[in-house]
Amino acid sequence: MANTTFKVWRGDKDSGEFQEFQTEVSDGMVVLDAVHQIQAESANDLAVRWNCKAGKCGSCSAEINGMPKLMCMTRLSDFDLEEPVTIEPMRAFPPVKDLVADVSYNYRVKQNIKPFKPRQPDNEDGSWNMAQKDVERVQEFRKCIECFLCQDVCHVLRDHHKHDEFIGPRYFVYNAALEMHPLDQEDRVPDLKKSNGIGYCNITKCCTKVCPENITITDNAIIPLKERVVDRYYDPIKMVLHKIMGPKKKSD
Amino acid sequence: MAEIETIEHDVLIIGAGGAGLRAAIEASAQGVSVGLVCKSLLGKAHTVMAEGGMAAALANVDERDSWKTHFADTMRGGYYLNNWRMAQLHAQQAPDRVRELEAWGAVFDRTAAGKIMQRNFGGHAHPRLAHVGDRTGLEMIRTLQDHGIHQGIDVHMECTMSSLLKDGDRVCGALAYTRELGKFKLFKAKAIVLATGGIGRAYKITSNSWEYTGDGQTLAYRSGADLIDMEFVQFHPTGMVWPPSVRGILVTEGVRGEGGVLKNKNDERFMFGDIPENYQSSTADNPEEGWRYVTKTDRQARRPPELLTRDHVARCILREVREGRGSPHGGAFLDIAWIKEKIPNAEAHIKKKLPSMYHQFKELAGIDITKEPMEVGPTTHYVMGGIRVDGETQMSTVPGLYAAGECAAGLHGANRLGGNSLSDLVVFGKLAGEHAAKFAKENGEASIDPDQVSTAQAAALGPLDSGRAQVDGGAYQIQYELQELMQDKVGIVRKEEEILSAIDEIEVLKGRAQTVRAPGNRQYNPGWHTALDLQNLLVVSEAVARAAVIRKESRGAHTRDDFPEKEDAFGNVNTVLRQGADGQMEAIQETIPELPDELQEIIDERR
Numbered sequence: 023m024a025n026t027t028f029k030v031w032r033g034d035k036d037s038g039e040f041q042e043f044q045t046e047v048s049d050g051m052v053v054l055d056a057v058h059q060i061q062a063e064s065a066n067d068l069a070v071r072w073n074c075k076a077g078k079c080g081s082c083s084a085e086i087n088g089m090p091k092l093m094c095m096t097r098l099s100d101f102d103l104e105e106p107v108t109i110e111p112m113r114a115f116p117p118v119k120d121l122v123a124d125v126s127y128n129y130r131v132k133q134n135i136k137p138f139k140p141r142q143p144d145n146e147d148g149s150w151n152m153a154q155k156d157v158e159r160v161q162e163f164r165k166c167i168e169c170f171l172c173q174d175v176c177h178v179l180r181d182h183h184k185h186d187e188f189i190g191p192r193y194f195v196y197n198a199a200l201e202m203h204p205l206d207q208e209d210r211v212p213d214l215k216k217s218n219g220i221g222y223c224n225i226t227k228c229c230t231k232v233c234p235e236n237i238t239i240t241d242n243a244i245i246p247l248k249e250r251v252v253d254r255y256y257d258p259i260k261m262v263l264h265k266i267m268g269p270k271k272k273s274d
Numbered sequence: 275m276a277e278i279e280t281i282e283h284d285v286l287i288i289g290a291g292g293a294g295l296r297a298a299i300e301a302s303a304q305g306v307s308v309g310l311v312c313k314s315l316l317g318k319a320h321t322v323m324a325e326g327g328m329a330a331a332l333a334n335v336d337e338r339d340s341w342k343t344h345f346a347d348t349m350r351g352g353y354y355l356n357n358w359r360m361a362q363l364h365a366q367q368a369p370d371r372v373r374e375l376e377a378w379g380a381v382f383d384r385t386a387a388g389k390i391m392q393r394n395f396g397g398h399a400h401p402r403l404a405h406v407g408d409r410t411g412l413e414m415i416r417t418l419q420d421h422g423i424h425q426g427i428d429v430h431m432e433c434t435m436s437s438l439l440k441d442g443d444r445v446c447g448a449l450a451y452t453r454e455l456g457k458f459k460l461f462k463a464k465a466i467v468l469a470t471g472g473i474g475r476a477y478k479i480t481s482n483s484w485e486y487t488g489d490g491q492t493l494a495y496r497s498g499a500d501l502i503d504m505e506f507v508q509f510h511p512t513g514m515v516w517p518p519s520v521r522g523i524l525v526t527e528g529v530r531g532e533g534g535v536l537k538n539k540n541d542e543r544f545m546f547g548d549i550p551e552n553y554q555s556s557t558a559d560n561p562e563e564g565w566r567y568v569t570k571t572d573r574q575a576r577r578p579p580e581l582l583t584r585d586h587v588a589r590c591i592l593r594e595v596r597e598g599r600g601s602p603h604g605g606a607f608l609d610i611a612w613i614k615e616k617i618p619n620a621e622a623h624i625k626k627k628l629p630s631m632y633h634q635f636k637e638l639a640g641i642d643i644t645k646e647p648m649e650v651g652p653t654t655h656y657v658m659g660g661i662r663v664d665g666e667t668q669m670s671t672v673p674g675l676y677a678a679g680e681c682a683a684g685l686h687g688a689n690r691l692g693g694n695s696l697s698d699l700v701v702f703g704k705l706a707g708e709h710a711a712k713f714a715k716e717n718g719e720a721s722i723d724p725d726q727v728s729t730a731q732a733a734a735l736g737p738l739d740s741g742r743a744q745v746d747g748g749a750y751q752i753q754y755e756l757q758e759l760m761q762d763k764v765g766i767v768r769k770e771e772e773i774l775s776a777i778d779e780i781e782v783l784k785g786r787a788q789t790v791r792a793p794g795n796r797q798y799n800p801g802w803h804t805a806l807d808l809q810n811l812l813v814v815s816e817a818v819a820r821a822a823v824i825r826k827e828s829r830g831a832h833t834r835d836d837f838p839e840k841e842d843a844f845g846n847v848n849t850v851l852r853q854g855a856d857g858q859m860e861a862i863q864e865t866i867p868e869l870p871d872e873l874q875e876i877i878d879e880r881r
Binding site for chain 1: 314318319320322373374377378379387390391411412420423424431454483484516517518519520524630633634637638747748750751792794795798799801802
């Protein structure tokens with residue numbers, strides 16, 4: 023097997039640069055394997071986040087040859103190994119060290135979204151009855167592994183730095199999972215419009231393209247939420263109905 | 275000590291997987307202040323990888339199920355070495371814990387009647403596993419996380435515990451360092467819950483992440499607590515075997531629960547050839563009956579032999595490989611694609627019930643599991659042994675120190691049934707949180723000894739000492755050697771002389787680990803972290819080896835080539851490991867208290 027060149031970003035919050043490493047690539051290797059090999063062979067202190075190495079925990083997000091990906095699910099056979107492979111941290115967040123980015127913004131955003139609020143249980147043992155077809159839509163959103171690649175690629179965050187006014191695709195998916203949960207009775211539409219800044223999303227679908235769980239973020243989560251905001255605030259008939267009928271109908 | 279940030283909590287929880295999160299939620303509900311510390315980011319702990327489901331006798335799919343049957347199945351699966359009180363509480367409380375997750379937002383798959391769906395799994399008499407496709411662990415951890423963040427718990431992420439601190443007999447705090455800056459944090463607490471998970475990184479082929487370095491077991495052991503039953507390490511029968519870089523990644527038992535069959539290279543379903551005596555009356559003797567069981571079309575049908583307990587299935591696969599009937603890369607074939615002969619929409623069905631497996635094989639091995647068989651082989655998965663706890667309260671043998679989840683021992687005996695781990699986390703996480711809070715309320719402040727803190731600090735900084743010699747590969751190299759050693763000599767099949775030589779070699783590795791140098795500084799330095807984690811791995815590896823030597827029989831997950839049968843003399847003993855007065859590890863055996871009559875009857879009625 024041949025030696026391959028990897029250009030790995032190394033640095034911290036103040037400065038950094040790409041550093042070149044050579045390592046041997048063998049059958050079936052993924053990018054994270056190469057990073058581990060480099061770490062063991064020539065850079066013991068190379069910082070990288072990872073846990074499951076099976077695409078389930080969403081820790082090892084990075085930009086590989088410029089594309090936001092999970093390092094553990096990106097096979098090296100997908101690249102032309104005659105050329106160097108570049109690996110750098112997610113750029114929509116501040117760098118911590120090497121391949122590790124400061125993703126604490128995401129945790130702060132989640133803290134401010136109204137939590138799940140179920141209706142009264144249907145049965146005496148505290149359980150509910152729900153049809154499979156009614157939970158499927160929410161199950162799609164609940165596949166999210168919080169890798170934050172959708173946040174990384176979203177231009178509202180990445181290029182326009184609207185972190186204070188916009189919650190990003192991950193948290194529209196999170197909102198959608200709560201809003202469309204058959205048992206939930208909370209009303210998050212005012213927040214979606216105001217503090218969550220859903221209007222900033224101009225549905226370029228970059229988030230959907232990078233989602234490693236193949237969640238149809240834009241079509242199934244963001245657009246339906248935008249419709250709820252439009253219905254509530256910009257449709258004159260529905261605005262009147264909403265004033266008469268109360269704050270939320272949970273039948274939809 | 276002046277420069278160390280000090281943080282006070284009534285209850286400190288170490289580990290934020292299912293057990294730690296559930297413990298934190300419970301302790302907080304009891305009205306005490308709670309700190310939750312995790313080595314990674316919140317929501318990334320190993321629970322996230324659990325696939326198949328969470329065992330609870332909800333009786334939604336088969337109304338004949340009850341806590342008693344779940345209890346009897348757990349005891350039989352554990353070869354009766356289980357802490358019977360824990361097995362009882364677990365079976366009784368698991369259904370409430372599942373329903374509670376639903377109340378906090380979990381969205382399980384449904385039955386036609388709209389109830390929580392349950393699937394078949396090895397060793398369970400009835401379909402019992404509440405699940406969400408094959409990503410049940412993700413559903414559990416996300417539900418607990420999203421609920422937990424609104425319960426007033428202080429979360430300290432990417433923070434690793436290096437030592438527990440004691441005031442006399444009881445624990446009073448812990449010293450930790452942050453990953454980002456390598457700064458120390460001193461935690462003062464009245465009670466501590468360890469929920470740190472397993473030890474799988476001690477082996478080369480493993481389904482476990484880097485975090486699983488036996489931290490809780492080691493912290494407890496060093497503070498004088500007993501460990502028990504460390505010889506019982508579960509090798510999951512089905513890990514990926516090819517390509518090499520993914521070797522060990524888990525392939526859920528759910529594949530077999532949905533009708534997947536194991537075959538050797540001669541296309542034989544070899545599991546039919548070796549059904550243990552105590553499972554013969556409950557196991558199908560032909561493929562048709564097995565299929566009727568899987569599809570729940572015949573209530574009298576018995577389980578296919580692929581759903582026998584994990585220890586047995588792992589040994590059968592190993593035997594096929596050793597006797598030359600394995601698959602090309604040294605495993606067996608696991609085939610789910612064959613169900614297309616039986617059902618019309620097989621491809622869609624497989625993708626719906628096993629989406630992660632479909633994805634995992636497609637992405638990592640280039641295999642479409644709806645069309646071709648998978649290649650699988652045993653992988654280190656779980657440790658049944660761990661910190662000895664009181665069945666009622668989850669307190670260890672050190673006052674104020676509690677343990678729950680994989681790092682605690684007792685529930686699973688000599689072998690864990692699939693699906694009993696997720697329920698273990700929430701049942702005993704809750705109990706540990708409850709009793710730790712009670713302890714904190716009943717016991718006043720303890721005081722921190724500054725000498726213990728400075729000793730702990732010095733030990734943690736050792737690998738960064740520029741006076742130490744730098745060696746190629748550093749701590750990584752020692753870790754590789756340990757993993758090879760454990761895999762080869764204290765692996766699935768063990769022999770006295772090999773285990774003894776492993777103990778000697780561990781001693782040598784310990785010496786090297788004591789003086790290993792980690793290049794770089796304290797800022798997010800994985801070389802340093804590995805050097806510290808390695809110390810823990812060496813302790814738990816020694817514990818596994820020492821326990822394995824004195825259990826001179828084969829039982830459950832512990833298989834001895836030189837003692838291939840179960841021995842009555844070992845049928846009612848736990849192995850206890852503790853630090854002796856001389857600092858050396860001692861291994862002794864203790865008789866298990868006898869079962870109360872009412873529990874014995876439950877078992878006897880179901881033999």
